Amino acid sequence: xxxxxxxxxxxxxxxxxxxxxxxxxxxxxxxxxxxxxxxxxxxxxxxxxxxxxxxxxxxxxxxxxxxxxxxxxxxxxxxxxxxxxxxxxxxxxxxxxxxxxxxxxxxxxxxxxxxxxxxxxxxxxxxxxxxxxxxxxxxxxxxxxxxxxxxxxxxxx
Amino acid sequence: xxxxxxxxxxxxxxxxxxxxxxxxxxxxxxxxxxxxxxxxxxxxxxxxxxxxxxxxxxxxxxxxxxxxxxxxxxxxxxxxxxxxxxxxxxxxxxxxxxxxxxxxxxxxxxxxxxxxxxxxxxxxxxxxxxxxxxxxxxxxxxxxxxxxxxxxxxxxxxxxxxxxxxxxxxxxxxxxxxxxxxxxxxxxxxxxxxxxxxxxxxxxxxxxxxxxxxxxxxxxxxxxxxxxxxxxxxxxxxxxxxxxxxxxxxxxxxxxxxxxxxxxxxxxxxxxxxxxxxxxxxxxxxxxxxxxxxxxxxxxxxxxxxxxxxxxxxxxxxxxxxxxxxxxxxxxxxxxxxxxxxxxxxxxxxxxxxxxxxxxxxxxxxxxxxxxxxxxxxxxxxxxxxxxxxxxxxxxxxxxxxxxxxxxxxxxxxxxxxxxxxxxxxxxxxxxxxxxxxxxxxxxxxxxxxxxxxxxxxxxxxxxxxxxxxxxxxxxxxxxxxxxxxxxxxxxxxxxxxxxxxxxxxxx
Ligand SMILES: Cc1cc2nc3c(=O)[nH]c(=O)nc-3n(C[C@H](O)[C@H](O)[C@H](O)COP(=O)(O)O)c2cc1C
Ligand code: SF4
Numbered sequence: 001x002x003x004x005x006x007x008x009x010x011x012x013x014x015x016x017x018x019x020x021x022x023x024x025x026x027x028x029x030x031x032x033x034x035x036x037x038x039x040x041x042x043x044x045x046x047x048x049x050x051x052x053x054x055x056x057x058x059x060x061x062x063x064x065x066x067x068x069x070x071x072x073x074x075x076x077x078x079x080x081x082x083x084x085x086x087x088x089x090x091x092x093x094x095x096x097x098x099x100x101x102x103x104x105x106x107x108x109x110x111x112x113x114x115x116x117x118x119x120x121x122x123x124x125x126x127x128x129x130x131x132x133x134x135x136x137x138x139x140x141x142x143x144x145x146x147x148x149x150x151x152x153x154x155x156x157x
Numbered sequence: 158x159x160x161x162x163x164x165x166x167x168x169x170x171x172x173x174x175x176x177x178x179x180x181x182x183x184x185x186x187x188x189x190x191x192x193x194x195x196x197x198x199x200x201x202x203x204x205x206x207x208x209x210x211x212x213x214x215x216x217x218x219x220x221x222x223x224x225x226x227x228x229x230x231x232x233x234x235x236x237x238x239x240x241x242x243x244x245x246x247x248x249x250x251x252x253x254x255x256x257x258x259x260x261x262x263x264x265x266x267x268x269x270x271x272x273x274x275x276x277x278x279x280x281x282x283x284x285x286x287x288x289x290x291x292x293x294x295x296x297x298x299x300x301x302x303x304x305x306x307x308x309x310x311x312x313x314x315x316x317x318x319x320x321x322x323x324x325x326x327x328x329x330x331x332x333x334x335x336x337x338x339x340x341x342x343x344x345x346x347x348x349x350x351x352x353x354x355x356x357x358x359x360x361x362x363x364x365x366x367x368x369x370x371x372x373x374x375x376x377x378x379x380x381x382x383x384x385x386x387x388x389x390x391x392x393x394x395x396x397x398x399x400x401x402x403x404x405x406x407x408x409x410x411x412x413x414x415x416x417x418x419x420x421x422x423x424x425x426x427x428x429x430x431x432x433x434x435x436x437x438x439x440x441x442x443x444x445x446x447x448x449x450x451x452x453x454x455x456x457x458x459x460x461x462x463x464x465x466x467x468x469x470x471x472x473x474x475x476x477x478x479x480x481x482x483x484x485x486x487x488x489x490x491x492x493x494x495x496x497x498x499x500x501x502x503x504x505x506x507x508x509x510x511x512x513x514x515x516x517x518x519x520x521x522x523x524x525x526x527x528x529x530x531x532x533x534x535x536x537x538x539x540x541x542x543x544x545x546x547x548x549x550x551x552x553x554x555x556x557x558x559x560x561x562x563x564x565x566x567x568x569x570x571x572x573x574x575x576x577x578x579x580x581x582x583x584x585x586x587x588x589x590x591x592x593x594x595x596x597x598x599x600x601x602x603x604x605x606x607x608x609x610x611x612x613x614x615x616x617x618x619x620x621x622x623x624x625x626x627x628x629x630x631x632x633x634x635x636x637x638x639x640x641x642x643x644x645x646x647x648x649x650x651x652x653x654x655x656x657x658x659x660x661x662x663x664x665x
Contacts (some may be wrong), residue, residue: 012253013605017485020449023408024429024430024448025410025428025429025431027429027430027431028410028411028412028413028427028429029410031413032411032413035333035575036195049278051575053430053623054540059431060430061430063430063432066415066432066433067413067414067415067432067433068415068586069377069412069414069416069647070413071411080193084547085339085533086339086340086492086529086533086576087339087491087563087565088339089491089576089579090492090493090565090566090568090571091492091521092569106422112654114579117577122378122414123169123337123339123416123533123583123586123587124337124338124339124341124378125378126168126169126229126336126338126341126342126344126345126378126379126382127169127172127342128340128341128489128491128563128565129169129201129342129489129491129492129498130172130173130200130489130497131492132170132201133172133659135378138380139171140168140171140172140381141172141646142169142172142173143172143173143563155556
């Protein structure tokens with residue numbers, strides 16, 4: 001699974017926004033659709049979303065910043081999320097995270113120099129009986145250690 | 158006859174390699190029929206695969222790709238002997254001791270086969286609801302004693318009655334599938350393993366209260382549940398469970414990584430396309446909910462328990478459990494535990510039985526030191542309180558909560574001051590920002606904990622921590638700020654030695 005995000009294009013953005021701005025309360029569906037394609041919520045998209053949903057730019061900006069999922073900057077080609085919640089803490093998730101950060105040379109929310117991976121913390125993946133848990137581009141990984149993370153990243157192009 | 162092998166597609170089974178096992182088996186024996194199911198919830202045995210034999214299903218696990226040739230050579234397809242052979246799953250002690258009502262089908266059926274659903278008792282609850290009508294249905298839910306499984310434990314039937322009686326141009330049924338508590342995964346398992354049960358429960362709720370539209374708010378961290386539930390909706394429309402008769406349809410809304418959106422009013426704001434801000438109550442969502450209309454908000458497990466309650470009768474459900482906690486609770490054994498998984502059982506089982514007898518102690522093999530029950534806002538219990546029965550009131554009496562039924566085990570390597578710090582940090586990260594104590598107090602709490610951990614003026618800082626907890630408890634609009642003191646204060650009360658200055662700790 002490759003995340004494979006597209007560069008921002010106004011036409012494409014407007015098309016996505018229009019396609020998802022249907023029904024009541026379309027705010028989150030529109031933003032999710034944008035992020036699925038562009039990997040983040042481009043600043044240029046905000047005024048178009050605001051206009052389409054008949055809201056102010058500040059309101060849309062406020063929504064984007066409220067939800068942890070929405071990124072303001074383009075991520076790497078892959079997104080690696082490491083669970084840091086209590087159930088995973090109990091089986092050593094912090095040590096796994098420190099190891100992964102050191103190997104990739106990034107802090108949380110950082111992207112590796114080659115643009116391959118963005119590292120994010122996540123508070124629970126619902127894999128709490130087989131932690132430490134991780135997710136690489138939507139692929140769940142259980143009982144991870146440095147070697148398992150490395151292997152999963154190697155498989156990803 | 159072609160052999161039939163059942164392999165879970167539950168996200169936790171996938172996390173442990175179930176897809177690769179399925180692929181290896183399909184490649185080795187192209188004629189085999191592979192049925193992808195939910196998980197039975199014995200995660201130390203996943204991927205656990207099962208083969209249909211004349212004696213019933215025979216389970217093997219945990220199976221890795223490397224085991225596949227050996228298993229086939231040993232006669233896997235006819236239930237042959239092998240070191241990984243577990244026998245009939247129903248006879249495994251972990252399953253045998255359970256009372257599976259809400260999870261009766263999970264791990265057994267193909268979650269996207271409507272024929273399977275019907276063959277295993279599905280649709281009987283809806284049939285009964287249509288027979289006894291909306292008032293009779295609500296009465297049955299009241300009589301069953303079912304309380305909300307999302308955390309607050311409010312009687313489900315009373316909530317439905319309030320919505321049924323509330324005037325409104327339109328009404329809604331909202332399913333809370335935000336499942337943000339660490340240590341919980343029952344909602345996810347059900348949506349991935351038996352999605353029609355949730356749909357049936359929502360349809361029954363809709364008919365009972367007079368709603369024609371439902372929303373399921375699923376957290377974005379659950380892509381597999383979102384996909385499976387979405388496919389189930391398409392099938393349910395085709396099969397007539399959703400659509401014209403009864404006039405009820407469901408839409409999925411995907412969350413965006415905000416824990417507070419699990420709080421019901423923040424969740425409604427989020428569905429409305431806003432920031433997830435907690436609303437002051439009253440008005441209750443039952444009167445003034447989604448888009449200002451009367452709305453039922455229920456957890457996945459509350460709604461998915463309704464079909465079996467109607468099918469088997471309210472009394473049958475009510476007859477299990479203790480005190481005011483009736484029926485069964487799908488408990489989730491998580492964290493550093495040997496036998497982690499889903500354990501649905503009548504209320505009344507003690508915490509110690511869950512952790513030691515059923516869970517088998519820690520996975521690390523070290524002594525159990527602390528158990529957090531009820532998610533990030535839940536109390537840390539020391540083993541000296543393991544006689545606490547799983548029951549809403551018994552937990553409340555010990556300054557705890559059962560929440561959504563998550564039990565997270567820690568061994569003796571845990572530092573409880575760090576856990577207290579994390580509770581404050583989590584509150585700071587996830588606060589919706591409406592109340593000052595929650596927004597600012599939690600950040601102060603992190604700083605205070607940092608000083609305690611560094612051994613600076615420990616006594617004064619511990620006093621400050623207690624004050625902060627009091628302020629949070631009484632100055633917060635919702636349980637995020639209001640209950641953060643539970644993990645913090647329980648850590649301090651039951652594990653005071655971890656808050657001592659490092660030098661004194663070393664000397665002891
Ligand atoms: C911070 C916070 C988070 C919550 N998260 C959830 C959740 O993830 N799932 C849930 O069902 N209830 C959650 N609740 C409880 C809901 O507000 C509400 O009580 C519940 O959805 C009602 O459904 P029930 O009566 O079926 O339990 C949360 C409450 C708070 C204060
Ligand atoms: S307690 Fe915290 S999360 Fe709850 S309403 Fe107040 S600020 Fe928001």
